[in-house]
Every structure is written in C-alpha cells, then in structure tokens.
Amino acid sequence: MRHRERASYERATVNAILDEALICHVGFMAEGQPYVLPTTHARIDEQLYLHGAAANHMLSSLANGAPLCVTVTLIDALVLARSYFRHSMNYRSVVVLGAARAVTDPEEKGRAMHALIERVHPGRSALIRPPTPQELDVTTVLALPIEEASAKIRTGPPIDLEADYARPCWAGVLPLELKGGTPIPDARVPPGLAPPREIAAWSRKPRSRS
Numbered sequence: 500m501r502h503r504e505r506a507s508y509e510r511a512t513v514n515a516i517l518d519e520a521l522i523c524h525v526g527f528m529a530e531g532q533p534y535v536l537p538t539t540h541a542r543i544d545e546q547l548y549l550h551g552a553a554a555n556h557m558l559s560s561l562a563n564g565a566p567l568c569v570t571v572t573l574i575d576a577l578v579l580a581r582s583y584f585r586h587s588m589n590y591r592s593v594v595v596l597g598a599a600r601a602v603t604d605p606e607e608k609g610r611a612m613h614a615l616i617e618r619v620h621p622g623r624s625a626l627i628r629p630p631t632p633q634e635l636d637v638t639t640v641l642a643l644p645i646e647e648a649s650a651k652i653r654t655g656p657p658i659d660l661e662a663d664y665a666r667p668c669w670a671g672v673l674p675l676e677l678k679g680g681t682p683i684p685d686a687r688v689p690p691g692l693a694p695p696r697e698i699a700a701w702s703r704k705p706r707s708r709s
Contacts, residue, residue, distance in 0.1 A: 580657035678702035
C-alpha cells in the first residue's frame with residue numbers, strides 16, 4: 500500500500516515491462532511448501548507464456564490451475580541519497596496474479612516457443628531449426644491470462660530531508676544498463692563466420708537515464 504503514486508494499472512505499461520524483462524520469478528505453493536523460481540517468459544497479446552521440460556516440478560504443479568504469482572523487475576538506476584534511509588533504486592516492476600493452463604494445441608505451443616526466441620534476439624528464429632514434434636512433446640508450455648496485473652515504477656533523484664541537503668557528499672542517480680560482452684563462438688562454428696551485428700551490439704538500455 501506504500502507509494503501508491505508509483506502504481507500503474509495501464510495495460511500498455513504492464514506489457515512493455517513484461518516484454519523488456521528477460522526473466523520472471525514464479526511464486527506458487529506445492530504440497531504445503533512455498534516456491535519462487537526463475538524462468539523465461541514471453542507475451543503474446545494478453546497471454547503470458549512459461550515453458551520448461553515436461554518433468555519440471557514447477558510447471559507440472561501449475562498445469563492443474565494452482566494459483567500463482569509472476570513478477571518481473573527491471574533496475575534502471577541506483578539512487579544515492581544523503582542518508583541511509585533515503586537510498587533507493589529507480590525500477591519498473593510488474594506483478595501478475597492468476598492461474599495458468601497447459602497449452603496442448605501444437606500450433607499455439609509453436610507460437611509460444613517462437614515468441615520466446617524472438618524476444619531475446621529478433622530474427623533469430625529464421626536462422627535456426629524449429630522444434631520437432633518430439634521436442635514439443637517433452638516441453639511443457641503454460642499460458643497465463645494477463646487479467647490481474649499491476650506495475651510499480653520509481654524514477655527521479657533521491658528525495659532527501661531538507662536538513663540533509665547541506666551535507667558535503669555527492670548524491671544523485673547512477674544509471675544502469677544490461678549489455679552483452681564480446682561474443683564467444685561455439686567451437687564448431689565454421690571458420691570466418693562472424694556473429695550478427697545485432698548479437699555483437701546487444702543491450703537492454705533503461706527507459707530513462709534519471
């Protein structure tokens with residue numbers, strides 16, 4: 500309930516954060532034990548897709564419609580204040596609540612797998628082999644309707660107490676970004692085959708520099 504001014508229920512905002520995040524964390528209960536596990540995800544319209552091996556404990560537990568909570572968080576900057584209490588981070592996060600269904604239709608499962616590849620590296624799916632029917636059979640895909648979802652966002656500089664502004668220390672915002680290093684080729688890549696420019700220059704820059 501704190502900082503209600505940071506909350507957003509606009510679907511475009513929720514979807515944009517979901518699309519930018521590379522991983523999500525899935526919270527659920529199984530046999531009386533709480534779990535929070537990381538996985539990859541992809542969104543198609545108003546469905547959020549999760550996938551993994553058919554033997555995956557999390558997915559098999561959720562395939563029967565158990566309640567779950569999916570969260571994503573993007574850290575855009577460190578917010579360095581003039582007191583312990585006022586330090587913070589600029590971030591964008593989303594919480595999605597609901598129950599998932601197991602995707603059994605091969606075409607829908609294929610679309611979900613395609614989306615999972617394309618969101619990490621657009622255009623990659625045209626270069627690689629699609630999954631075989633056997634590979635799809637041993638893969639569980641869950642679809643979670645994005646119905647009960649909210650975003651929370653913090654931007655801007657530190658908010659210090661007036662008395663602390665006189666302290667002789669630097670304060671402000673340190674922007675962060677996620678970017679790739681030098682690509683390391685697999686040992687069996689043909690000699691002379693360079694990585695695509697999009698891979699060499701891959702990055703996820705924060706939406707705002709403040």
